[in-house]
Structures are given as structure tokens and as C-alpha cells.
Amino acid sequence: MADAAIARRGRSAAGHGAFGDLAFQTLTFVFAIIVLVVLAGVIASLVSGALPALGQFGLGFIVTEAWNPVTEKFGALAPIYGTLVTSAIAMLIAIPVAFGIALFITELCPNWLKRPLSTMIELLAAIPSIIYGIWGLFVLAPFVQEHIQPALIDTLGAIPGIGILFAGPPLGIGILTAGFILSVMVLPFISAVMRDVFETVPAVLRESTYALGATTSEVVWRVVLPYARVGVVGGILLGLGRALGETMAVTFVIGNSHHIHASLLQPGTTISAALANEFTEAVGDL
Template identity: 50%
Template sequence: MMINTHTAYDRCFKQASLFSALSVTVIMVAIFATLVFGALPAIKQFGIGFIFSTDWDPINLLFGAGNALYGTLVSSIIAALLATPIGIAIAISLSELMPKWLSHPVSIAIELLSAVPSIIYGMWGLFVFAPWFASGPQIWMLEHISPIPLIGRLFSGVPLGQGLLTAGIILAFMILPIMTALIKDALNTVPDVLKESSYGIGANSFEVITKILLPSIKSSIFGAFILALGRALGETMAVTFVIGNAQAISQALFMPATSISATIANQFNEADGMKMSALMALGLVLFIVTFLVMGYARIQLRKSVRG
């Protein structure tokens, strides 16, 4: 009787698990279908050119995703580039250098960063970070970096505090916890025998870290980079506060810009007709880009596990 009861429980558990997995898939398909249906008028009106067009003129009903897509990609890439070396350094410190009595509370403190609502990051960025950034680091970069050929144009413009670079820095704070956690978990998968044998032949900590640990998890680091990039792509409120919300593309990272999520958040309430369809098309573009980025990251992480 007990065997039959256990079999019934197992069957119910398997069915519930299958239902949960399928429900997530159904929800994703439903979201995609809703976005496609809402974006159809804009797709028919503007075609594939919608993705590359920089027009955003609600009065004349001219819409394009170019400005918002540029701001989304650039701010997210800046965030991932800033967070990756810092995340690697923190993960190495927690995993290899710090004593356990110190690494545990520091790990908890870093993980708590992911629990902070994004609007708090945005308010802190707008009222605290942006004024400090405009009056200090931006002035210094304008004086010392902007005259440098090639890269100087990236650090030119007006020191407003808000802009692409500010948005990227705030996003870096937000994705740092997931970056650190992923790299730390990857470091913990490296066999102890590799480290012990390296120390046994006379290697120091720097050599073990740079020649044994980091090469062993390079695929995991790349996967963490892509996952963090995907996390940054869809961020809304924090970016809306600090990016400047200007429908423009500029090489200068100090200048205001916009992102897909910020454009939708700012204009969705008052939208109707073709403008509403254009915003739905923006959401569709963001959905596809994020899906492709996250899918690529999963593939890389699976390769690293198999390797």
C-alpha cells in the first residue's frame, strides 16, 4: 500500500513539475505574441527600417528604434565592462584571499545589493552621484582625456552629470552582485588538487590565481559577462532617472540619451494609436535582443560546465 502511495506522490510531483515548466513556456510565448500583435501596425508602416531609424516624432507619427536601441546597448555594455573586472577581483578575494570569518559577511553584503529596488539606485544616482560626477570626475576627464586622439571624443561634451556614462555606472552597481556570485561559484568548482599542486611546486598566490584559476574559468567569466549584460539590457527605473531621456545619438558618453525601457516608461501612459504600436515594437525589439543575449550566455555556461 505504501509503495502505491509513493508511486502516486511521485506521479503528482512529476506532473506538477511538468506543468510548472510548461506554464513558463506558455507565458513567454504569450508575451511574445502580445508584443507582436501590438507592434503589427508599426511593423507594417515602417518595416525593418524601424530598427535603424533615428526618427522619433510623435506629432508627425514618425518612429524609429535607433536612438533607444543605441542607448540601451551602449549603457549596458559600459555596465558589463565596468562590473566584470570588479566582480572578478571581489570573487577572487572572497574565494581565495579573505579568511572565512570576513568573507561570509562581505558576501552577504554584496548579495544584499541585489535586493535594493532599482528606483533607489535611480534616486541615488540622480540626487547624489550625478551632481558629484558632474562637478568632479567629468571635469577632470574633459581636461585630461578629451584631448587624447580617438578616445577623447568619447569623453567630450557638457558635464551635466546625466548621460550614457552615468547610466552605465549605475547599472554596473546593479549587476555587480550577479557577476560576483557567478564568478565565485565558478572558482569553487576548480579542483583543490590543482591549487595544492601549484603551491607545492613553489607557486605564489598571484601565480596560482592568474595561471591556474582564471584560465580554468574563462568560459564561465564570459558567460557571467553575457548574463550580466542581459540583466542590464532590461533595466528601467534606474536608467530612466540618470540617462537624460533625450532622443539622440552622440559619440560623447557625457551627453544625454535614452533607452528602450526608459522610452516606454516615459511615454506609455499618454500613448495611443501608432505611438502605442511603436512602443510595443520597441518592447518587441528589447525582448528579442535580451532573449538572444541570455540564450548565448546559457550556451557558453553549458560549454564551460562540460569542459
Template identity: 55%
Template sequence: MITKSTLADTGFENLSRFAAIFVFLLLAAILVSLGFESRDTINQYGFSFLTSSEWDPVQDIYGALSPILGTLITSAIALLIAVPVSFGIAVYLTELAPVWIRKPCSIAIELLAAVPSIIYGMWGLFVFAPLFQTYVEPWLIEGLGSLPVIGKFFSGAPFGIGLFTAGLVLSIMVIPYIASIMKEVFDMVPPLLKESSYGIGCTTWETIWHVVLPYTRAGVMGGIMLGLGRALGETMAVTFVIGNSFALPTSIFDPSNSIASALANGFNEAAGLQKSALIELGLILFLITTAVLAASRLLLFRLSRKEGRAS
């Protein structure tokens, strides 16, 4: 006998199934539309579009290597700075901070996430970049530029704007997202687990490393991936401070470009082959983001398979 409750359950199940399928259809539609609109450059350049750094709209010659490298380098710099800082903030707010300061600090972090990206870009260009050019870059070039192997990454002229400046501004932008998620998942750890760890003589660091992090591994990785997604796709802040140069960088202080900033600067007046090249850049960014998310899921899967095994 079919009742109203059964009909409601069936309707909800079908609606949920449609919502899940709709997400995949939407992603497929985006992928197909980007591929179709970039068919001109795909047919003309093929794989060489990814390996060429020449971008000359006058001669109708385009290559994506410089924006791809700029996107990956600035995102890597942002994560290298943001993840340790976010981890420290989350540990302090959940384990070390007095109770009275935890709520105000949490609200302040969330407010940083609400600041528009263009504000970060203007601050980076007019305040941070001149200070960095005058004080920080010369000091880093003098101290690290002469070192073997890594010295070439810290050489060159102190422009103030460039890859490192963009990466640092990005790190400030993604810290609120990563820190907020880390704090929330750290708060979800059952107090009994941490009390048991302290009871057998573990220090705070040992408790965090051996109890809290394994318990919250998926949440922490999700927060990092959220920050990475924000860094990969950020447009206005990066456009202000990266320098917008299609030349291949020789150090992290050189002006460069990212996929998002290239799209922001060129899409308004693009036509013909240039428009197709910019759309293919969007397709590449879409594929990079998908690959990063897939790699993170694979990493979590491999880590979960090791749980419970004897060491």
C-alpha cells in the same frame, strides 16, 4: 509488472518534460504577442524603424535607433566596469582575504543585490550626478577630450546625467550579482588543483588564470550574462540618470535613452502607432537579450571544443 515506483518515475519524467516544453512555449507566446502587437509599426516602417533616430509623437514619426544605442552603450559601460571589479572581489574573498572577513563581505555584497533599483536611481540622480557634473566630467573632458580618435567620445558639456552616468550606476547594480556568482564558482574549485599549482611554484595570479578560471569558465560566463541581462533590462535606475533624450549621442556624457526607459516614460499615455512603436521596442529588447545569450552559449561551446588539445 508495473509498480508504484515505476509509475512515480514515469510521472516525474513526464512532468519534467512538460516543464521544459512549457518554457519554450512561454517564450514563443511572448515573441508572437510582441510581434502581433507591433504589427502597425512593422508594416509602416519596416527595417527603417531600426535606423531612424527621430521620435516625434506629435507627428506620429518613430525610430528606435537612439534607444537601441543607449541600451547597448550603457550595458557595455556597465560590464567594462563591473566585470574587473567583480573578478577582483571574488579573487580577494576566495584567495587573499583573512577567514574572519570573508563572511561579512559576502553578506554585504548580497545585501547590495537586494537594494531596490529605484533607490539606486534616486541616489544616482540626487547624489552622484551633481558630483559627477562638478568634478569628474570636467576633468575627463579636459584630459581625454583632446586625444585623437577616442577624444570625441569624451567631449561635450558636463551634464552630470547621461550615458556614462547610467552605465556607472548600472555597474554598481550588477557587481553584486557577478561577484557573488564568481565567488561561489571559485569556491567550487577542488583544493587539490590549487595546491598542485602552488606546489610547482605558480603565483596566485598564475593559479587563478591557468587553473581556477579554466575550471570555472561556464560559471563565470553565466554570472557575466546574468549581469548583462540585468543591465539590458534595467528600467527605473536608468530612467533617473540617463537624461531621456531621443537625440543621437555624440559622446558618452550626452543625455540619451534606453529601450527600458523609453517604455517606462511613454507607455502609460501611448495609443495607436506610438503604442505599437513602444511594443516593437520591447520586441527588439527581447531579441537583443536572446542574441546575447545565444552568443555566450556559442562561445562556451567553442571554448569547450578546445579543451584537452595540445598547445
């Protein structure tokens, strides 16, 4: 009798457990579907809102540079170009620095310094973008104008091929300065993700490699990076998304010119900066 009662209780517990697992699985599936539905709704809304412009200007809107509100001739090529170039500059600067920060914190940093250093880096992400913009306009742009841009013009401006990237007068504001600002803004995101994924590498892998006589650099390149490469790529993509969508800080320092210049020292614009500058003056159905 006792064995039968125990068996019944076991079957009852198993039944409740199976029901709980099914309910949990269904609930999480619904949450995942909600995310996909929201994403599909956003895409549908963007496409629906873009149809009038595409109907009037055609696909040439994407590859046209002209931007003249008086004659109602508009093109998105200059903002697209500015968005891609500033984001590329930001990532070229931020990725190596973020990698070095994450590597130092996880592999080389003394224990007493890890927490304060990590906190200070993460605080950079809490600074509002408009503060970055004001700092960039009144501090970074004058510094770039007086020191960085003249040095680039003197050293790289005369080199055939790449000299065109550093041609023109040192204005301070421009695409290069916007890239500098973005690199500072995405740095805490990329470094935080890299640090976290580096810390997920099992200690036994590190210790075994050190026991074989490997140096710190060999451990990093042969153990840490291969193990954490998916997370590293995820952190880079997170920073790239932040750079592509940044508005206020870029608007302050990029110059807001709807023209494409080969020189990185010249003003430009981005998609988000163009929206911020133009939406208050938008009239008509478009």
C-alpha cells in the same frame, strides 16, 4: 523458498524504482516544456504587438533616429543605441571589479571576513532600482558633473579619435552616468556567480598546483579560471541581462533625449527608459 521470496521482493522494488524514475523524468520534462512554451508565448506576443508598428513604419523603424509624437514619426535607433552603450559601459566597469571581489573572497580573504563581505555585496542586489535612481540623480550626477566629467574633458577630450567621446559641457546626467549606475547594480549579480563557481573548483586541484610551486596568480589563471570559465560566462550574461533591462534607475540619470550623440557625456535614452517615459502618453492604435 526464502530465496524465491527475496527475489520477488527485489523485482518488485526494482519495478517500483523504475516507475518512480519514469514519473520523475516525465514530470521534469513537462516542466522544461512549460518554460519553452512560456518563452514562445512571450516571443509571439511581442511579434504580434510589433506588427502594427512594423506595418506602418517598416523595418526603417529600427534604423531611424527621429522621434516626433506630433507628426507621428518614430524611430528606435536612439533607444537601441543608448541601451547598448550604457550596458557596455556597465560591463566594462563591473566585470573586472566583480572578478576581483570573487577572487579576493575565494582565494585571499581571511575566514572571519568572508561571510560579512559576501553579505554586504549581496545586499546591493536587494536595493530597489528606484533608490539607485534617486541616489544617482542627487548624489552621483552632481559628483560626476563636478569631478569626473571635467577631468575626462581635460585629459581625454583633446586626444584625436577618442576626444569626441568626451566632448561637450559637463552636465552630470547622461549616458556615462547611466553606465556608472548600471555597473553598481549588476556588480552583486556577477560577483556572486563568480564567487560560487570559483568555490566549486576542487581543493585538490588548488593544493596540487600550490605543491608544484605555483603562485596565487598562476593558480587562478591556470586552474581556477579554466575550470570555472563556463560559470563565469554565465555570470557575465546574467549581469548583462540585468543591465539591458533596467528601467527606473537609468530613467533618472540618462537625460531621456531621443537623439544620438557621439559624446558619452550627453543625454540619451534606452529602450526601457523610453517605454517608461512614453507609455502614459501613448494614444491611438500604436
